[in-house]
Amino acid sequence: MSVRYGILALLERGPMYGYQLRAAFEECTGATWPLNIGQVYTTLSRLERDGLVRSLPETDGQRPYEITDAGRAEVALWFATPISRSDRPRDELAIKLALALTTPGVDVRSVVQTQRAATMRTLQEYTRLKARDDRPEDLSWRLILDAMIFQAEAEVRWLDHCEASLVRYRPADQPPAPGTPSAPAKAAAAADAPADEREEAGSR
Amino acid sequence: MTVLELRDVHRTHGRGEAAVHALRGVSLTVAAGELVAVMGPSGSGKSTLLNLAGGLDRPTQGEVHIEGQHLGGLNRRELAALRRRRVGYVFQDFNLLPSLTAAENVALPLELDGVSVRKARAAALAALAEVDLDGYAERFPDEMSGGQQQRVAIARALVGERRLVLADEPTGALDSQTGEAVLRLLRSRVDAGAAAVLVTHEARHAAWADRVVFLRDGVIVDTSGPLPTAENLLGATR
DSSP, X not given: OOHHHHHHHHHTTSOXXXXXXXXXXXXXXXXXXXXXXXXXXXXXXXXXXXXXXXXOOOBTTBOOEEEOHHHHHHHHHHHHSOOOGGGSOOOHHHXXXXXXXXXXXXXXXXXXXXXXXXXXXXXXXXXXXXXXXOOGGGHHHHHHHHHHHHHHHHHHHHHHHHHHXXXXXXXXXXXXXXXXXOOOHHHHHHHHHHHHHHHHHHHO | OEEEEEEEEEEEESOGGGOEEEEEEEEEEEETTOEEEEEOOTTSSHHHHHHHHTTSSOOSEEEXXXXXXXXXXXXXXXXXXHHHHHEEEEETTOOOOTTSOHHHHHHHHHHHTTOOHHHHHHHHHHHHHHTTOTTOTTOOGGGSOHHHHHHHHHHHHTSTXXXXXXXXXXXXXXXXXXXXXXXXXXXXXXXXXXXXXXEOSOHHHHTTSSEEEEEETTEEEEEEOOOTTGGGGGOTTO
């Protein structure tokens, strides 16, 4: 997603100039996505280049823009197309947990628990904001807040699931973590031997 | 003021080889004006914790105090009286008596406690008004929606001098909008001075609490309270 579609959608309401667009954008996203005015003007000039908006004559030093028919078609297509997960940035948290599992000396359960407490705290704060704003005219804002709440909830559920999986997880051939007591030397030697033989066999 | 306190509480079912350690050293305090959520997978000890907190079960080791009263020092009759006077329960399936009206359901714990019918009814009507159910006093449970029945259950939990609400999955049978309304109500009753423990497996509902406690295998593995400064998390200047 981009500011591009946001601005196009706002221009469906009627012609607006940069500062009005920025204010309207922030009003409907509850300031969760602050825009700088430079971004708005850069986007407008790209949209104009692509024929999706056109600029109108300046009044009082402000240049309003209006949406074109091609722009309306673009907005309609955007609303009609589902968002694909792969359009979004990769999930750093999932990658972090996957790496934690295979990095010696990292306590994965504590990574999970720390993250869950933090996500839960975020969820509590969102809920507090929601408890405060219960006016019907705030529906746009509450929809965004609910989206963040449900996403945070999904993350907590997923972390619960990870924690439960970790309880059953026994690393098959994980190297002993530094500083942790290793298996008895005899057992380790016995386990290593066949692997060494295979390696030697392979190199011959 | 501390309403509920659990001090290093253990609960073991059975003995020897077959012993099940449902809780292993849980300490928890809940003050008036505080809502504490307890989360955890099935078998983590959530229900055991709630049963001990309400005096329905006794700990194998450790102490439970309600409004300063040590439950271990009470006999069966005294414990039952304390439960009637001090503790209210809210369950997933509402647990209202179908043959009684909303007002009669709410008045019942007071009447069982020897309060006169007239006084109990007045207290019940006041409790129903506090959950925005004025005008529903003469309805029977099956004439009300699930959300309304749960509001009646919350009114019953807080009727008279009762200040401690123990809620076990109170939104389990409700859709998400109605469930949220019930939590909003519970939150407002707590803000008005009650103390509540909410057992839930839904993080979205636990998020209405001041503190969220995670139980696993009978132990509290972590606790999440809000950061004092995080009000500004979303640039809440709007």
